[in-house]
Amino acid sequence: MxxxxxxxxxxxxxxxxxxxxxxxxxxxxxxxxxxxxxxDDKLRTKQLALAANLAVPPLYGVIRTHHDIRLLPEIVRDHPQFVLKPAHGSGGDGIVVIAGRSGSRYRTISGALLDAGELAHYLSNAINGQFSLGGIQDVVIVEYMVKFxxxxxxxxxxxxxxxxxxxxxxxxxxxxxxxxxxxxxxxxxxxxxxxxxxxxxxxxxxxxxxxxxxxxxxxxxxxxxxxxxxxxxxxxxxxxxxxxxxxxxxxxxxxxxxxxxxxxxxxxxxxxxxxxxxxxxxxxxxxxxxxxxxxxxxxxxxxxxxxxxxxxxxxxxxxxxx
Amino acid sequence: MNKKHIYFLAAFLTVLSIGLFAYKAEVLGFPVRPQQQTEIWNIEAAVRFRPGPAAVKATLRIPSLTPGFSLLDENFISRGFGVTTSSSPAGREAQWSAREASGTQTMYYRAIVYRDPMRLAEDTTPPFPTPPELDEPSRVALEALIAEARRQSADVASFTIQLLRRINQGDQDPYVRVFLKHGESQADRAQLATIFLAGAQIPARVAHGVFLRSAPGAVQPESILEVHDGVQWLYFNPRTLQQGLPPDFFIWWRGEYPIAEVDGGHDLDVTLAVQGNLMPAMVVAERRAEAAGSHAVDFSLFALPIATQAVYSVLLMIPVGALVIVVLRNFVGVKTFGTFMPVLIALAFRETRLVWGIMLFAIIVSLGLLIRFYLEKLRLLLVPRLTCVLTVVVLLMVAVSVLSQKLGLQPGLSLALFPIVIIAMTIERMSIVWEERGASEAIQEGVGSLIVAALAYVVMGINWLEHLVFVFPELLLLVIVATLLAGRYTGYRLLELHRFKGVLPEVPR
Structure with a gap:
């Protein structure tokens, strides 16, 4: 037609x-x-790509449960810069790019400062599926920040x-x-x-x-x-x-x-x-x-x-x- | 192959749907338009007599074979009499009987009759009649009469007319004069004709009936001659010689019997009365289907309790509303929150009416959005936050209803039917789109949803469509056909024509 x-x-x-x-x-x-x-699951894509020897931003860690949120400082201890990305986020929704620290706070790429509480709130929303299609439970990928x-x-x-x-x-x-x-x-x-x-x-x-x-x-x-x-x-x-x-x-x-x-x-x-x-x-x-x-x-x-x-x-x- | 399959399925469903529709509309007479009325007649026979001292039995011939009409309903009314019906040579008869009775008794037979062009005199071809037993002079006269009439006619119809003409000449006809002891009334003439026709080996009988008029009042029974030509029954008015059954003539009983007889009583008097009336076509169709033994009504929505029917009359419109969404999304390209959210909003509009519905929806959603933005600051977890928004929406609705009551605004009260969960989800979704994609995108989608809801409301509110889908739910198969075809539409959406204009080398004006 x-x-x-x-x-x-x-x-x-x-x-x-x-x-x-x-x-x-x-x-x-x-x-x-x-x-x-x-x-649809960025974590699986990443794992597949790694298995096929295709270059992806290195994975620092995965936050799967509310319990894991506490582990974030541990995961990023050696990485002042990192990216938080909901595995099921669509169209770039829910991606947070941390470009550095300022005291105990995290500085996003746009210059906003987030304290640990705000970041934890964001992570909890993301895990609960705020950014995923259909609101399904999600995990958050912590990965390398691309230096473009x-x-x-x-x-x-x-x-x-x-x-x-x-x-x-x-x-x-x-x-x-x-x-x-x-x-x-x-x-x-x-x-x-x-x-x-x-x-x-x-x-x-x-x-x-x-x-x-x-x-x-x-x-x-x-x-x-x-x-x-x-x-x-x-x-x-x-x-x-x-x-x-x-x-x-x-x-x-x-x-x-x-x-x-x-x-x-x-x-x-x-x-x-x-x-x-x-x-x-x-x-x-x-x-x-x-x-x-x-x-x-x-x-x-x-x-x-x-x-x-x-x-x-x-x-x-x-x-x-x- | 895939496409062929779909076209075949679509064609099959279309034929099925239209076929069922046509059967119900044409054969069972289900009304195609809302509030359609069918003409009916109430007929009544009142049988009056004075009973004797002993057991009494009154017999009334009642309609059975009624070409052109069907009985919708009938009932028998009497006091202290038992009633039975049975079939008899004259058709059917009702018998009232009692051991004893005193004073003038009246029994009523009442029936509702409607016009039914499908109904013919469906009884089987009658056997050849036995020749009448006559004395020698009559027999000679009859043979001469038949021979002469036969000479002047070509077929059964013209032969009958020849005979009737001679009967009408009465004394002046030398052959007929012999038989004239039979009497002068229309019924007697018809009866005489059946004797002559029997002599000619042609089956015939007298039918008695009434003309159905719309004005109420008593009617006199009239007689008509039925002659079988070997294929079908022909009708003749014995006085005017007119051939054919008058369209308003309702045949009540047949044969040389009177309409009623009484055994063990006297002063019998029968009055017939007719009254025209209008009845909702659906009621007539329902009873007709019942009488015809069709299961169309058993399995139609009319078999459900009234309250359930009301629910289904709304539910059946949802696919129609969804079809509007298909058109607007796949052919026009309007963006909405959630696929079918606008249909649910449109359902809510049914109670509030359109303008109020849009206003109330806008008010509730904007207030909800404000609260949602505030909640965002409190950093609540997702599910508790959604529950909170939901509760706020309910409270907002209560507030708007109470407020509009105080202000004397009626429509605010009908708010309760708004799908609160859908609204809460809309608010949540809208606030996320607002933050992630910006206010313009959120408002654009919100307004898009409202426009689609308004259009769906208008389409779902078409009275005639609602009636059609309710009486003929099989028409929803056509909605499936439309979705099958729309599902394979791979052309551009209307808004894409604008969206992709940048791809064109230069836009011609």
Missing amino acids: RLSFGRARQLADEGVLGLNKRNGDYILRFNARSRYPLV SPVFESLSYQGVPDVRIIVFRGYPIMAMVRLPTRISGGKANLHQGAVGAGIDLSSGRTLDGVLGTEVITHHPDTTNPIAGVRVPAWDTILDIAARCYELTGLGYIGVDIVLDRDRGPLILELNARPGLAIQIANRQGLLRRLQICEQRADFDAPAAERVAFARREFAHPVRGAA
């Missing part, structure tokens, strides 16, 4: 993927429900920019970098006001950005031009993204990768229902690339071949098919 009036026709011609089609034709078809827990690479320093307001790559049955098909802004409160989430900038899969260079639905050429806070930044270790990033397919068996995922100054690209999390805003950031629809894959790709190829295919076929802008 297809609506045939003006704008819909144009979007279809551009190969824009709508939510209904994403859900009906891709997520329901290629993402087995039984595998969702692998990505200077590449995007000129394009970020606090927070950690990350690279989102859509991987279709093992093939990276579209990428963007999410740049925190003042409005987004240092979070790399587009619906919270972060800037999304498309990345040319072939060269690893950034394209223009979007804020909401508006195309922008300069970062709203740092005022630096967004396009033309070369993402370092691009080959490694694509390789990690492609191998996440074997990790989960999910056919349509979003892989979030962060660039650490010392450790290089690290997998932050995987998403079995990745958003569609990446199309706006790239100013191109996903459908065309999905169809190129479905027509021409060999889905049994090893990761290196899949990355080569992606770099060859998906040089910006992609034409043909759709």
